[in-house]
Amino acid sequence: MSSILVYVLHHDGEFNKSSLGAVCEAGRLAAGLGGQAAAVVVGGDDLSDDLCRSLGSYGAARVYRFRGPEGLAQPAIDAIATVMARDSHRYVLFGGGLLGFEIGAGLAARVGGGVTMEVTQVLVRDDRLVAVRPILQDSAVAEIDYVGEPGVIIARLNAFAVTSGGDGAAVVEDVELELSAWSTRTRMVRRGERRGAEIKIEDADVLVAGGRGLGNAAGFDLCSQLAKALGGGVAATRAVVDAGWYPYSAQIGQTGKTVAPKLYLAAGISGAIQHKVGMQGSEHIVAINKDPNAPIFEFSDLGIVGDLNKILPKLTAAIEDGRGGREG
Amino acid sequence: MLVKDVPDAAAQKRIDPQTHRLDRSGETNLNPFDTHAIEAAMQMREGGALDVDEIVAITMGPESAVRTLQKAVSLGADRSIHLTDAGLVGSDVCATGYALAQVLKQERPGLVLLGQQSDDGECYTVGAVVAEHLQMPSLTQVIKITPVDGRLHCERQAEYGYDTVEVELPAVISVGDAINEPRYPSLKAIMGAKRKQLDTRSIADAAIDPGRVGAAGSRTVVVAVKPPLAKEPGEIIEDDDSDATVARIVAWLEQRKLIP
Numbered sequence: 001m002s003s004i005l006v007y008v009l010h011h012d013g014e015f016n017k018s019s020l021g022a023v024c025e026a027g028r029l030a031a032g033l034g035g036q037a038a039a040v041v042v043g044g045d046d047l048s049d050d051l052c053r054s055l056g057s058y059g060a061a062r063v064y065r066f067r068g069p070e071g072l073a074q075p076a077i078d079a080i081a082t083v084m085a086r087d088s089h090r091y092v093l094f095g096g097g098l099l100g101f102e103i104g105a106g107l108a109a110r111v112g113g114g115v116t117m118e119v120t121q122v123l124v125r126d127d128r129l130v131a132v133r134p135i136l137q138d139s140a141v142a143e144i145d146y147v148g149e150p151g152v153i154i155a156r157l158n159a160f161a162v163t164s165g166g167d168g169a170a171v172v173e174d175v176e177l178e179l180s181a182w183s184t185r186t187r188m189v190r191r192g193e194r195r196g197a198e199i200k201i202e203d204a205d206v207l208v209a210g211g212r213g214l215g216n217a218a219g220f221d222l223c224s225q226l227a228k229a230l231g232g233g234v235a236a237t238r239a240v241v242d243a244g245w246y247p248y249s250a251q252i253g254q255t256g257k258t259v260a261p262k263l264y265l266a267a268g269i270s271g272a273i274q275h276k277v278g279m280q281g282s283e284h285i286v287a288i289n290k291d292p293n294a295p296i297f298e299f300s301d302l303g304i305v306g307d308l309n310k311i312l313p314k315l316t317a318a319i320e321d322g323r324g325g326r327e328g
Numbered sequence: 329m330l331v332k333d334v335p336d337a338a339a340q341k342r343i344d345p346q347t348h349r350l351d352r353s354g355e356t357n358l359n360p361f362d363t364h365a366i367e368a369a370m371q372m373r374e375g376g377a378l379d380v381d382e383i384v385a386i387t388m389g390p391e392s393a394v395r396t397l398q399k400a401v402s403l404g405a406d407r408s409i410h411l412t413d414a415g416l417v418g419s420d421v422c423a424t425g426y427a428l429a430q431v432l433k434q435e436r437p438g439l440v441l442l443g444q445q446s447d448d449g450e451c452y453t454v455g456a457v458v459a460e461h462l463q464m465p466s467l468t469q470v471i472k473i474t475p476v477d478g479r480l481h482c483e484r485q486a487e488y489g490y491d492t493v494e495v496e497l498p499a500v501i502s503v504g505d506a507i508n509e510p511r512y513p514s515l516k517a518i519m520g521a522k523r524k525q526l527d528t529r530s531i532a533d534a535a536i537d538p539g540r541v542g543a544a545g546s547r548t549v550v551v552a553v554k555p556p557l558a559k560e561p562g563e564i565i566e567d568d569d570s571d572a573t574v575a576r577i578v579a580w581l582e583q584r585k586l587i588p
Contacts, residue, residue, distance in 0.1 A: 306567025
């Protein structure tokens with residue numbers, strides 16, 4: 001019997017890393033509950049038997065495959081609700097992706113369950129699951145219990161590590177279902193459009209990241225100059241990528257990249273959770289922001305309350321001079 | 329349009345130790361993300377690509393939420409509805425979404441807009457709950473809406489880049505702050521907001537099942553609130569002399585061998 005169901009996102013024949021982390025966590029939790037973990041995948045022909053079976057090595061005993069529209073929440077809700085109506089599943093777990101929030105919340109409404117989100121840890125207590133999530137800009141942690149079942153758990157991005165358990169293969173089962181009427185009223189016109197140049201930032205030791213506080217697209221020049229002086233790359237927040245100031249490929253956080261450089265220098269970034277989840281593993285975090293209440297100062301190692309337009313050029317010059325001095 | 333009264337961004341937020349709920353007694357304001365939803369509605373009306381009869385702001389919350397509704401009206405809503413009832417206190421996101429959906433059923437909207445998140449708790453989720461109860465298509469975190477032949481082409485950033493999704497109306501759409509730059513209300517609009525129609529509805533008025541809302545009707549319960557794993561607070565420099573500040577930053581970086 002399966003006890004925990006996991007929604008696994010994929011794109012172009014590859015599973016999403018946060019989803020795989022959720023499968024691993026579900027395997028551990030299901031063992032604690034004396035049950036099994038199973039996965040639900042929704043999509044087209046790239047969901048081959050082999051690909052689906054491979055989820056077994058992450059801890060899924062069974063994979064329910066629905067050939068349907070991918071990248072949309074409501075068809076996935078239909079699929080998961082269908083599986084839940086047939087086989088009993090006590091909890092449904094989602095990695096920290098955007099679709100997970102939509103599917104998880106909609107599913108809870110559909111099946112009459114409770115939902116928790118931004119969950120960073122799940123506990124097995126008295127044969128049930130208890131979700132742990134940071135609240136109030138991470139200044140406190142709440143433990144949330146479910147009243148009855150099923151319970152829906154939406155994790156925070158990168159909450160669960162991906163651990164491959166070896167060569168286990170999952171049983172793959174195709175699920176037939178009729179989409180609900182409202183699920184057929186959205187249509188993917190274009191998926192995964194990459195906007196702006198492709199920039200590789202994952203391997204940089206130093207990243208200078210810019211946010212809305214830069215004021216405009218030209219403000220990124222200040223970041224580029226400092227990054228050059230430090231021998232690093234330039235990254236960006238979602239707000240400025242959405243505004244078209246910088247390429248999507250350099251975006252850190254919820255729907256962007258996760259990085260952990262030796263130095264992360266955040267300029268004009270407030271430090272919302274959606275950004276934090278993508279960079280909190282950095283070894284040293286330096287933040288420059290004019291707002292002393294900016295959340296980023298709660299998790300930076302060095303915080304400068306001041307005007308980045310004054311500080312960044314002088315910092316760049318000082319580092320360039322210093323290096324010139326040392327080399328001379 | 330769904331709007332939310334949230335604790336002011338600058339206010340110190342605290343959790344009531346007895347109820348484990350956010351203390352909402354302090355200074356509150358209209359959720360900043362919701363101002364973008366209002367602006368999006370205004371631009372659709374002004375652009376003429378969609379026929380907009382009226383823009384109605386709806387909120388659920390205590391007495392203080394009236395001011396937030398007035399702000400929503402000053403930003404462009406034609407009238408507002410305040411869902412308020414002692415039986416709603418303590419509702420979790422599913423209960424809140426159900427209650428709001430019951431009010432929406434009475435209004436039969438062609439489009440429900442809301443901000444994608446609020447900084448006082450749940451994000452991205454209430455729109456999906458509302459849509460499910462209304463059996464409408466739903467999309468969150470939208471940063472561009474283009475009406476095309478009575479449907480909406482919505483753009484948003486997802487895990488693999490930007491998605492464009494066509495949504496048939498009626499629908500529930502939550503928007504991000506990149507969608508527009510909200511206008512400032514005119515003094516006249518602020519003064520006039522108090523005179524616009526504001527309906528107050530109770531659980532009974534909105535045909536809400538009292539067993540499905542409030543703390544007792546919620547399917548989640550906060551059992552403990554604890555301090556987070558302690559992280560050493562970082563060093564803070566208040567910049568009043570940028571040369572001295574830069575010297576301190578350089579020294580800090582050099583000490584940690586972060587300058588190549």
